[in-house]
Amino acid sequence: MSSLDHNRGAKRAREARRALGLDPVGPLPCLLSAVEQAAGLPVVVARLAAGVAGACHRDGDRALLWVNGLEFLPRRRFTLAHELGHAWCRHDGTLAVDTMATLNGGTTSPHEIQANAFAAEFLLPRAAMEELVVDGEPGLDEVVVIAAGFGVSALVVLYRLKQLGLAGARRIEALQAEIAEGLHTDAFARLRLTGPADRLAAIATLPYLSPALAGTHLEAALRGEAAADDALAGAMARLLA
Known part of the structure; x- marks a missing residue:
């Protein structure tokens, strides 16, 4: 099963690069822009609970991707690619919370194996x-x-x-x-190396919300300007530190 799921996730990543008009082989300098602009998916980068790397929150055909902004840049990029994998593969589940152990390969879940394979192939073909x-x-x-x-x-x-x-x-x-x-x-x-100029690295204040989320109830709730409804409060309780 794991080999089949791995191959499926990697195939979806290659499909995603083509569909989004991305270089099929080269590095992705700004993954955040690729997700927000090319894929059209909103992202929240926030202080998530200990051990939580990120999450993909699905609501019908819509998806919202969460990333733990306390992790170092390569981890944030892999998490965002992993959550994109959940959305691109259209995995079921209203809120799939991913732990650090899951992203490190400590999982037998077909969906998580696919999302890990998607992230690896999407970032490093x-x-x-x-x-x-x-x-x-x-x-x-x-x-x-x-x-x-x-x-x-x-x-x-x-x-x-x-x-x-x-x-x-x-x-x-x-x-x-x-x-x-x-x-x-x-x-x-x-070797005096530098990483990619990803906008994820430039986020100085948490939480960060994609421009598409400006003026939403989610933005107000995350900034403490409005009370969250029951569904949102439940999701935030599982995710936030």
């Missing part, structure tokens, strides 16, 4: 990895350069190397040990 990794023995510097260029974590690159069969088992183990020691952060600084 197979075709891009196959172009960038040609000898099967990528070093830590190469992993960090790919991570910075595509706006993902070193662990996501490591996962893609393993999942796509682009590095041997010994190399994967060595890279995993180096990342566990924090050597990837040293490499990032030494």
